[in-house]
Amino acid sequence: MKFSGLELRRVAMPLVAPFRTSMGTEHERDVLLVRAVGDEAEGWGECVAMSEPGYSAEYVAGAADVIRRFLSPALAALSTVDAHLAESAFAKVKGHPMAKAAVQTAVLDAQLRAAGMSFGAYLGAVKPAVPAGVSVGIMDTVAQLLDAVDGYLDQGYLRIKLKIEPGWDVEPVRAVRERFGDILLQVDANCAYTLQDARQLARLDAFDLLLIEQPLPEDDIRGHAELARRMRTPMCLDESITSARAAADAIALHAAAIVNIKPGRVGGYLEARRVHDVCAASGVPVWAGGMLETGLGRAANVALAALPNFTLPGDTSASDRYYRTDITAPFRLEDGHVRVPTGPGLGVGPDPDALAAATTGTEWLAW
Ligand code: NPQ
Ligand code: MG
Numbered sequence: 263m264k265f266s267g268l269e270l271r272r273v274a275m276p277l278v279a280p281f282r283t284s285m286g287t288e289h290e291r292d293v294l295l296v297r298a299v300g301d302e303a304e305g306w307g308e309c310v311a312m313s314e315p316g317y318s319a320e321y322v323a324g325a326a327d328v329i330r331r332f333l334s335p336a337l338a339a340l341s342t343v344d345a346h347l348a349e350s351a352f353a354k355v356k357g358h359p360m361a362k363a364a365v366q367t368a369v370l371d372a373q374l375r376a377a378g379m380s381f382g383a384y385l386g387a388v389k390p391a392v393p394a395g396v397s398v399g400i401m402d403t404v405a406q407l408l409d410a411v412d413g414y415l416d417q418g419y420l421r422i423k424l425k426i427e428p429g430w431d432v433e434p435v436r437a438v439r440e441r442f443g444d445i446l447l448q449v450d451a452n453c454a455y456t457l458q459d460a461r462q463l464a465r466l467d468a469f470d471l472l473l474i475e476q477p478l479p480e481d482d483i484r485g486h487a488e489l490a491r492r493m494r495t496p497m498c499l500d501e502s503i504t505s506a507r508a509a510a511d512a513i514a515l516h517a518a519a520i521v522n523i524k525p526g527r528v529g530g531y532l533e534a535r536r537v538h539d540v541c542a543a544s545g546v547p548v549w550a551g552g553m554l555e556t557g558l559g560r561a562a563n564v565a566l567a568a569l570p571n572f573t574l575p576g577d578t579s580a581s582d583r584y585y586r587t588d589i590t591a592p593f594r595l596e597d598g599h600v601r602v603p604t605g606p607g608l609g610v611g612p613d614p615d616a617l618a619a620a621t622t623g624t625e626w627l628a629w
Contacts, residue, residue: 263376265343267628268334268365269297269456270326273620274555277584282399284427284454285316291554291584293490294322295612296329298368300343305371305607308485308559309364310526317553318360318480318501318527330627333358333365334346338629345370349532355573359504359529366530367562375607380565382609384603385535387568391599393490394577395421396583397450397552400430404437411438414583420598421446421472421575427454432465439469446575450475453501457485464493472519472574473498480504486517496520504528506536513544520559524551534566542571550576557590561608564593568602 275291282288288609295310311320336351348369351404352362374384381387396419401407411422422442424434426449435449448471454464455477463477473496478485480501490497498520503509505528512518521541525534541548553559560581566574578600581592590610593600603609 263300263302263343263373264371265298265300265337265629267338267626268329268368269299270329270625270627271297271621272326272623273556273589273617274622275585275620276628277554278582278586280399280503281554282401283425283550284452286314288312288554292322293556294326294363294364295558296368298365300372300373300376300514301592302376303372303607305368305373305375306558307364307367307371309360310524310553310555310559311360319332319368320358320360325358325364326483328355328358328361329365330625332410333486334627334629337365339565342619344373345530345532349530352529356592362525363528363530366532367525370531370550371607378606379611380604380606381531382564382565382568382604385531385566385569386438387565387602388570389568389602391566391596391601392550392564392572392578393420393575394578394595394598394600395419395423395446396579397423397577398425400425400427401549405436407434408437408441411442415442415445416594418598419579423448423450423475423577424448426451428459431462435466435469435471446472446477448472449543450500451477452478453479457488460489460492463489467494469577475522476500476502483512483517486512487515490516498522501527503537506533506540509537509540510544513541513546519546521546521548522551523548523566524553525562527551531562531566535569538566538569538571547571547573549574550578552577552579554595556585557588557593557610558608558612561590561592561610562604564600564602587616589613
């Protein structure tokens with residue numbers, strides 16, 4: 263398709279409650295949206311970078327800058343653009359996977375809308391709805407945590423993920439396991455530990471967790487392999503899995519028994535599908551991560567989560583887990599599942615009024 267350019271749009275989304283992790287406390291999601299304007303259709307992509315570089319090196323203003331300076335001009339130089347052409351045009355720019363993913367997704371959405379095909383059909387979805395988990399932040403007290411988990415279980419969430427950090431691990435996990443019994447339960451440390459903490463982390467083995475997610479730094483593959491030998495809980499990597507090659511390496515080195523897939527972290531949906539395929543070929547289960555997406559990002563995540571090797575519930579929560587008013591029609595929990603959109607492209611679009619109300623700035627990048 264021929265495109266006339268990209269619109270960058272910054273959107274401020276207040277969270278229903280503060281979300282605290284080992285990386286800090288978030289009160290409002292600062293979202294960068296990309297709209298790709300083609301002659302046959304338009305498409306949307308959501309950049310999952312946070313406002314500060316706490317999860318990975320990327321941050322919202324940096325992502326906007328790399329799109330403006332390098333990614334948009336790389337596409338403007340092409341006579342025709344699709345998701346694969348965008349991916350190869352971006353290869354000369356090192357890093358910045360979240361910025362690349364946002365643009366590639368906008369192009370793919372436009373391409374699929376023009377073709378009348380849904381993200382799910384394009385990616386290879388095999389189910390109409392996906393089981394939903396929820397990620398529960400660090401709280402001031404265990405009592406507050408138990409209240410929060412109780413509420414999510416009441417709503418029907420099928421799996422609980424507790425954020426942990428040194429000083430908030432065994433006690434909250436024990437309390438949740440004792441209070442709620444045989445629920446699907448896992449933990450996520452966002453790189454907050456070192457191998458020195460192996461003995462403390464191994465105490466989590468007593469609670470039959472589905473997995474422990476990314477206890478050690480992003481570049482510490484050998485450390486994760488060593489930690490995996492020192493505990494029984496299955497090791498899952500998030501931040502470390504930056505590509506399909508990184509996934510293959512981590513699996514070969516026994517650093518990952520399970521993989522979290524986030525398209526933003528690996529540079530887009532094309533590479534995310536390759537991560538899925540590499541893991542499937544190795545017998546390693548995957549699940550869909552989340553980055554507090556609006557309905558636009560959530561739609562694509564949910565479609566990916568419907569692929570066959572997504573055998574664990576994802577952080578694919580309903581919209582109201584994070585937002586009172588989303589910019590799309592809300593994704594709802596139905597019997598613990600979120601439905602995969604079936605319309606062309608993402609299958610959802612922004613509500614013009616909600617989008618306008620949340621927008622803090624726009625910029626047109628003409629090709
Ligand atoms: C994870 N997500 O799995 C991430 C981490 C995370 C749902 O736990 C603002 C934007 C705040 C993105 C906090 C979940 C965030 C964020 C945490 C991502 O590691
Ligand atoms: Mg994580």
